Amino acid sequence: MDIDDILREVDPTFHTIPQEKRDLQELTRAWTAERSAPELLPWPTSGLFERINDSIKHQIEKVEEMTGDMDPKTNFALIVIQTELERYRYLVRSYLRARIAKIDRHTLHYLSTDDLRARLSEMELAYATRHQALLHNHYLSSFLSSFPAGLQNLNDAAGGISMIETPDLDAAVFIRLLKDTFVTARGVDEDDAANMRESDIIILRWSDAKPLVEAGSAELV
Amino acid sequence: MPMYGDLGNKLVQHAKRTQNLAHLPSYQTELVRAVAREVRDLDKDVASLLEPFQGSFDPSAEQATACTLLVNHLSMRRNKRCLLAYHRTRTDKLEELVWSGSDVLDLAGQQTGGGNGGPVADSGGSSSLSPQEEDYFRQYGDLLAAYKGQWTDIDLTGSLEPPRDLFIDVRVLKDAGEIQTEYGAINLTKNSQFYVRQGDVERLIAQGYLQKLG
Numbered sequence: 001m002d003i004d005d006i007l008r009e010v011d012p013t014f015h016t017i018p019q020e021k022r023d024l025q026e027l028t029r030a031w032t033a034e035r036s037a038p039e040l041l042p043w044p045t046s047g048l049f050e051r052i053n054d055s056i057k058h059q060i061e062k063v064e065e066m067t068g069d070m071d072p073k074t075n076f077a078l079i080v081i082q083t084e085l086e087r088y089r090y091l092v093r094s095y096l097r098a099r100i101a102k103i104d105r106h107t108l109h110y111l112s113t114d115d116l117r118a119r120l121s122e123m124e125l126a127y128a129t130r131h132q133a134l135l136h137n138h139y140l141s142s143f144l145s146s147f148p149a150g151l152q153n154l155n156d157a158a159g160g161i162s163m164i165e166t167p168d169l170d171a172a173v174f175i176r177l178l179k180d181t182f183v184t185a186r187g188v189d190e191d192d193a194a195n196m197r198e199s200d201i202i203i204l205r206w207s208d209a210k211p212l213v214e215a216g217s218a219e220l221v
Numbered sequence: 222m223p224m225y226g227d228l229g230n231k232l233v234q235h236a237k238r239t240q241n242l243a244h245l246p247s248y249q250t251e252l253v254r255a256v257a258r259e260v261r262d263l264d265k266d267v268a269s270l271l272e273p274f275q276g277s278f279d280p281s282a283e284q285a286t287a288c289t290l291l292v293n294h295l296s297m298r299r300n301k302r303c304l305l306a307y308h309r310t311r312t313d314k315l316e317e318l319v320w321s322g323s324d325v326l327d328l329a330g331q332q333t334g335g336g337n338g339g340p341v342a343d344s345g346g347s348s349s350l351s352p353q354e355e356d357y358f359r360q361y362g363d364l365l366a367a368y369k370g371q372w373t374d375i376d377l378t379g380s381l382e383p384p385r386d387l388f389i390d391v392r393v394l395k396d397a398g399e400i401q402t403e404y405g406a407i408n409l410t411k412n413s414q415f416y417v418r419q420g421d422v423e424r425l426i427a428q429g430y431l432q433k434l435g
Binding site for chain 1: 316
């Protein structure tokens with residue numbers, strides 16, 4: 001043992017949670033949040049998915065390496081790794097599909113402003129743009145092209161109603177508080193405000209919960 | 222005499238019905254055309270109504286005409302909404318099929334083979350899709366394949382059920398030939414039963430070749 005090892009042992013960051021575990025936590029959280037929130041949440045920009053992709057690739061390689069070995073001990077380890085791999089895959093798949101479902105439902109909305117576009121990953125943006133183009137093309141070739149020119153748009157706002165549907169930001173969500181917080185929420189008949197404690201679980205409108213979640217005082221469950 | 226919007230209403234009813242069906246009923250070519258024609262006719266009416274005014278139309282002076290114009294405009298927009306709703310419902314269905322891995326040929330086969338007591342295709346053709354829809358189906362398939370290609374290790378169209386067991390029991394419903402797994406080749410002949418890794422056979426279960434047991 002040399003001085004570096006001793007130093008490392010007293011370094012507080014050395015004993016904290018390893019990166020892989022934090023990634024898994026972050027992924028699980030992003031997945032839960034994405035499935036609960038009525039609107040699309042920002043794509044994680046911290047390189048989370050690049051790291052996760054790498055570790056999945058790494059594990060696949062490991063599995064391939066170990067497959068040839070018929071030793072019962074490796075076989076057991078293999079099953080553990082493969083089970084873990086399947087679970088990882090499921091999380092990522094379910095997360096991506098939840099996002100795609102939201103993007104498909106309100107494509108024009110998410111493409112309408114730069115702020116909203118920034119929530120999509122590059123791949124999702126490419127997918128959404130292309131998907132919308134396909135749909136528009138399909139409408140055009142099916143019937144829209146025979147319409148009078150003034151009626152060919154897909155983003156009319158005539159009569160005060162925009163043709164672009166938006167997600168319902170007032171839908172109810174469940175959140176768990178991560179610290180003691182003063183929560184205000186709008187109700188149907190009356191509004192309510194109360195001091196809530198850490199780990200309390202409450203149901204409220206997403207529009208009221210959003211600032212809490214973004215500030216890190218609460219998470220979606 | 223049919224009223225404005227009657228045809229559009231029919232389309233919406235078709236769309237509503239489609240939502241609850243497992244297969245895609247045949248495309249209402251005639252109806253779609255008729256609704257689009259109605260829109261063009263209404264537009265012509267509007268133009269001819271406005272013509273004598275030379276761009277100086279005053280709604281409060283000509284209330285009767287103003288009312289006609291309003292009704293015409295609303296009917297056109299309503300028809301457009303009906304058409305959009307009808308097509309969107311169908312494309313949603315098509316996208317679902319793309320995700321579950323069907324192809325256009327399967328669909329055509331479905332129409333001729335399994336009548337299911339449904340109404341006979343009035344188009345007389347072999348496919349329940351309009352040519353435009355077939356194009357859309359193919360293009361969306363390409364788009365999805367491209368997006369999936371970015372996530373090769375995930376299998377984006379895989380099962381959305383959380384995985385429980387790595388290995389499952391399956392029974393073979395249809396001959397599926399030989400598949401390669403990490404544990405060697407398995408020959409999937411009808412009525413045989415296997416204990417296999419779920420990830421290896423998911424596709425075959427979705428396509429109806431295998432049945433998951435227990």
